[in-house]
Amino acid sequence: MSSDKNYKTIKTGKAYILYDASIITEPSLLFFDRDYHTKQQAQQNNSTAEKSGGIGRARVAYFSQQGRSLVLKHYYRGGLVAALFKDRYLGLDIEKSRAFREWRLLKKMAGLGLPVPVAVAAHVEKAGLFYRADLVTEEIKQAQTLADVLSANNIDAGLWQNIGACIKRFHQHNVYHADLNARNILLAGDRREVFLIDFDNSDIRANTASWQAANLARLHRSLCKFKKNQPAFKFDDAGWAALLAGYDGAVA
Numbered sequence: 001m002s003s004d005k006n007y008k009t010i011k012t013g014k015a016y017i018l019y020d021a022s023i024i025t026e027p028s029l030l031f032f033d034r035d036y037h038t039k040q041q042a043q044q045n046n047s048t049a050e051k052s053g054g055i056g057r058a059r060v061a062y063f064s065q066q067g068r069s070l071v072l073k074h075y076y077r078g079g080l081v082a083a084l085f086k087d088r089y090l091g092l093d094i095e096k097s098r099a100f101r102e103w104r105l106l107k108k109m110a111g112l113g114l115p116v117p118v119a120v121a122a123h124v125e126k127a128g129l130f131y132r133a134d135l136v137t138e139e140i141k142q143a144q145t146l147a148d149v150l151s152a153n154n155i156d157a158g159l160w161q162n163i164g165a166c167i168k169r170f171h172q173h174n175v176y177h178a179d180l181n182a183r184n185i186l187l188a189g190d191r192r193e194v195f196l197i198d199f200d201n202s203d204i205r206a207n208t209a210s211w212q213a214a215n216l217a218r219l220h221r222s223l224c225k226f227k228k229n230q231p232a233f234k235f236d237d238a239g240w241a242a243l244l245a246g247y248d249g250a251v252a
């Protein structure tokens with residue numbers, strides 16, 4: 001079992017690594033090197049292990065180590081600052097870094113029994129007032145994003161309800177997801193299991209109704225946008241109504 005005493009922080013040069021020693025042995029800096037994993041993987045399967053995640057933003061690399069399938073995510077800036085800062089964030093306190101915060105939040109949520117990826121390691125490399133960061137999680141096997149599923153398949157009302165119920169469980173534990181969209185919901189296990197991913201900049205908040213509603217509204221906007229861009233995208237009002245019914249009927 002993973003517990004706090006297995007959470008180790010090490011420092012090598014300007015790099016800080018936080019990892020769970022119950023999952024992996026002390027990682028080296030190569031562990032966070034995307035090019036290294038991509039090359040290794042390409043040699044193994046003659047293909048590229050890199051997949052694009054989001055438009056021009058963070059990309060992930062899939063690799064295996066010590067018998068586990070892992071996903072490496074590099075943090076990239078979004079919005080207008082992206083052009084200028086690309087992957088640099090301002091900050092000196094490593095505990096406040098995007099990677100350490102997401103890693104610790106994932107551990108907290110796993111402890112609450114919420115369906116999230118297992119946090120393996122976080123990496124922060126300091127450079128003056130700035131830092132760059134990475135996160136390694138365990139891969140959720142045979143998973144597809146909700147967006148990918150809907151671009152080719154209808155999902156039934158039961159699954160829409162499960163998605164709503166899943167979101168409700170997070171809200172009942174006051175988890176605020178900063179970017180709840182159709183790419184950050186994964187369906188696994190023959191599409192019956194629902195996971196939320198990508199907790200960058202997310203946190204546990206005071207229990208006021210306003211942010212929960214905003215979270216749902218954001219997901220609705222995301223689904224509508226996919227539908228607008230891909231007319232065949234399988235989303236309609238009935239699906240949304242089923243999701244809300246699942247949200248309203250969920251138990252903790």
Ligand SMILES: Nc1ncnc2c1ncn2[C@@H]1O[C@H](COP(=O)(O)OP(=O)(O)O)[C@@H](O)[C@H]1O
Nearest residue numbers: 053054058059060071117137138139140183198
């Ligand atoms: N633990 C994981 N298991 C399976 N797939 C993952 C996992 N983490 C990320 N992914 C895939 O990588 C994509 C990008 O990761 P994400 O954490 O959403 O970062 P970002 O959206 O900032 O690029 C996801 O949409 C998902 O397809």
Ligand SMILES: [Mg+2]
Nearest residue numbers: 054183184198
């Ligand atoms: Mg994402």
